[in-house]
Amino acid sequence: MTLGLALSNALSGLRATSRMAEVISANLANALTEGYGRRAVDLSAASLGGRGAGVRIDGISRGVDLALLADRRGAEALLESRKPLTAALKGLEGDWGVAGDSLADRIAALEGALVSASADPGSDIRLGAVLTRLEAVVSSLNEAGAAVQRRRAEADAAIAREVGEVNAALADLAALNTDIARALGRGEDTTALLDRRQVLVDRVARAVPVREMERPGGAIALVTPQGAVLLEGSGAARIGFDPAPVITASMTREGGRLSGLTLDGRPLGEGAGSLAGGSLAAQFDLRDRILPEQAAALDRVATDLLTRFAEADSTLPPGQPGLLTDAGGWPTGEPGLAGRLAVHAAVDPARGGALWRLRDGVGAAAPGPSGTADQIDAWIAELDAPRPLVPGARPASAAGHAADLAAGLSGARLTAEEAEGFAAARWSALREAELAGGVDSDAELQLLLRVEQAYAANARLIAAVDEMMARLLEI
Template sequence: MGTFGGLSIASSGLTAARKALEVTGQNVANANTTGYTRQRVDQSPLAQTALATHATQSSVGDGVRVTGVSRVTDTVVTARVNSTASSAAYWNASSSALSSVETSLNEPGANGLSQVMNDFWAKWQTVANNTGTTAAGQGAANALIAQGQLVGSTVSAGYTAASNAWADARAGAASVVSTINDTAARIANLNTTIRALSAAGSDVNSLLDQRDAAVTSLANLAGASTRSNADGTIDVLVGGNALVSGVTTRTVVLGGAGSFSTVASSPVKLTWADTGGGVSLDGGDIAGRIQSLQPADTTGGGAGGVFAEAAKAFDDIARSVADAVNTVHRTGTTATGATGLDFFSYSSTGSPALTLSVVPSTVSGVAVADGTKGNLDNTIADRIAQIGSTAGSPDSAWATYVSRLGSQTATATARSTTATTAAAAATTAQTSVGGVDLDEETANLVIYQHAYQASARVISTINDVLDTLIRMGT
C-alpha cells in the first residue's frame, strides 16, 4: 500500500472514532430518559481490495468501516418483560376489585351486616322478654321494627354499592379498551415510519425504542406478544390473533351488558369490531377487569365476577332471613289475636336486597305468642331469636361468603405481589442489558478519544514523512 493508502486508513479511523464519540454522547445525554436503549457503534475492518503483484506489496487492509449503530437489547429479556407485565397487570386488577368489595363489607365491624344481624336476633330476644302491650313491650317491639328496617337498609346499601362498583369498573374497562386501540394504532404508525426509514438506510433506533415501549404497554393492558417481519415491522398478537399486522391494525370493543341489571343474560366480553367474535385474552389489565365484571356463579361456587357475587350474596341473605323469620312468624299470634302475618316482605321478581322491608309498624303486627299459652307467651319470639345460631342460618351463609371473599382476596393479593416482583426483576434485567451505565460510557469516551488522537497522529506522521520525501527530491 502506498503512502496515500495509509492516509485513507487513518482517515477511516478518525471517522469511526468520531462516530463512536457521537454515539457515546447520545447515550450520556439520555442516561435518564425513560425507555431509552443504549446504543453502540458497529465496526468492521476494510479488507484489501486489490491483488498484490510483483510491483506492489500486499496491503494489511484498507482501514475500518462503520457498519451501523445498533441498540443493545436482548429479545429473550424483552419477551420476559412483556409476559411478566401481562401477568402482573392481570393480578393487580383482580386484587384491586376483590379488595374494594372486601373493604366495602365492613366485616368484621360495628357497621357490618354480621353485627346488624346479631343485633336483630338480640332484639327478638328482648321482645321475648317483654311481651304484651305494656310500655316495655311496645318499646321492645319498636326497637325490633327499627332493627329490622336497618337489616333491610344494610342489605340494600350493600347491593347498591356492588351495582355501582360494577358500573364504575365497566367504565374503567371501556377506558382501557380505548387505550388499547390507540396504542395499537400508534404501533402501526411507527411500523410505517420504521419500514420507510429502514429502506432508506436511516437511523430508526429512537423509533424502535418508542415501539418497544408501546408494545410493553399493550402487554400490560391486554397480554400482547409480538413477532418480527422481514421489512422491520412487527405484528402484535392478542390471544394468538393479530391486533397489529405490520402497518394495519384491528379494533376491539367492549361488548355485553351495559348495565348491571342485564349482566346475567349478557356477560361483558372483549370482541373484534370487524367480526364481532370474542377476543381470547391470555392476561393483562383488561382480562382482570372483565373477569371482575362477569355474572355470579349460578352453581353457588363463588367463581363469578366479584361485584355480581357480592350482589348475589346480599340478595341471598335478604331472601333467606325474610323466609326464615316469616316461616316462624306466620305460626305466631299477635297481641290482638292476628295470625298468619309476615314480618318481612320482598319482591319475588326483583332484587330481594333492594326490596326487603318490614311489614309491621307497631307492636300489634308482631307475632310473639303461639296462640295457646296466653297473652304473655313468648314462644314464637324466642324461636325467631334463635334462628341466627342454628345450623344453615342466614348468618352462617353470610359468614361463608365473607370467608370465601377474604380467601380469594388474599390469594389474588399474594399472586399480585409475586407477579409484580417478577415484573420488576425482568425490568431490572432489561435495564442491566440496555440501560446506560455512566461509568462505562465515561470509560468509552476515553477509549474513543485516544483512538481519535491516535488516528490523527498517524495522519500527522505520514504528513511529516511526505514532507521529508518532497524536500529530499528538491
C-alpha cells in the same frame, strides 16, 4: 504505508470515535427512558487495493434480547391480569363493612335488641330499638349489593378504556411499520422508531398477550396466543366494545344486556375470547363471573334472613313476607335481592305501620297483650337456628352465614393477593434481567475513556503526519 494513507486512516478513526462518543452520550442520556435499547456503533476494517484503509462505520445497532423481552411481556400480562381481581376484592371488603360494623355484627346487634325487647315487650323504646337494628341489617345488605354492581360498572368502564388504548396503540404501530420501512429504504437510522414501537407493543401486551413476528422491510405483526391477528404490516385490527352506562344485578352478557368484544366486527365469544390472558380479560372475568358470584352469595344470605322472619311469624299465611320483604313483596328469584331488601312497612311508623307488630306479628290485625313476647322469642330462636343456605351446605345461624360470607370474601382476596405476589415476583426478575442488558452507566463511562484515548491517538497521528509533510516541504 504512504503519508496520505496514514492520514486517511487517522481521519477515519476520528470519525468513528466521534460517532462512538455521540452514541455513548445518547445512551447515558436515555439510561432511564422507557423502551430505550442500548445503541452501539458497528465498525469494520476498511481496505483499499488490499491495503488497510482505516475503519468503516457499518451502522448503529440496537441491543435488545428478543427472547427475554417476550418472556417479560408474558409475565407482565399475567401480572396485569391479577391486579384487577385483588383490587376489586380488597375494595369489596371495605364496602361490606369493617370489623365491629359488619353484617354479622349488625345481625348480632339485632338479636341483642330482640332479647331486650323480649324482657319488656310493652316498651315502645325497646321495640323501636329492634326496628333501628333491623334497618341497619337491611342497610348493610343494600349497600353491599349496590357496591357489587358499582364494581361491575367500574370493570365495564375499564374494559372500554382498555379497548380504546389498545386500538390507539395498534393504529400507531401500523403507522410506525410504514415509517420504519420508509426510513430503511432511505438508509436512515430507525433506532428511535424501534424504541417507540417497543413501548407501544408493551402497552398492547399488558392488555392482550401477543407474539411479535418480524416481517420483511422492518415491519412486525402481532398475533395473540389464540391466533387472532391484531397487526399485520400497515393494517391494524379494530376491537369493538359498547360500555353500559348503568349496570344492575339482572344485567348479564348471556342475556344480551352487556357487551362483549368484537374484532373487526366479528364477535369473539365468551369473556375476551381470543384476546384472553391480560388485563382486558381480567376485567371481563370480574364483570361477568367473580362479582356476580359475590352478589349471588349476598342474595343467599338475604333470602335466608327474609325466609327466617317469614316462617317464624305465626300471623302470616305461607308465601307472605314477614319483617323483611323483596321491595314490599315475596322474592321472585330475580338477582339482586340484597339490594332490594326492605323492612316491612307494617312495622314502620314512618310508613303507616305500628311498632306493636314487632311484638305480635306482622299479620296481626290488632295489638295483643303487651306482656306477651312469644313472637319475639320465635324470631330469636329462628335467627339462632342452624340452617343451610342451599341444600347440602353447612348449617349455621343467620349471623354465622353472614360471618361465612365475609370469611369467603377475605379468603378469595388472600388467594388473589398470593397469585398477584407470585406474578409480580416473576415479572420483577425478568424485568431486572432485561434492564441488566440495557444501558450500564459505569460501562458506558469506561468505554468513553477508551474512546477518548483512541481519539487522542488518532489526533496525535494526524499531527505527526502534518509535521512530516511540513518537513518534506522544507527540503
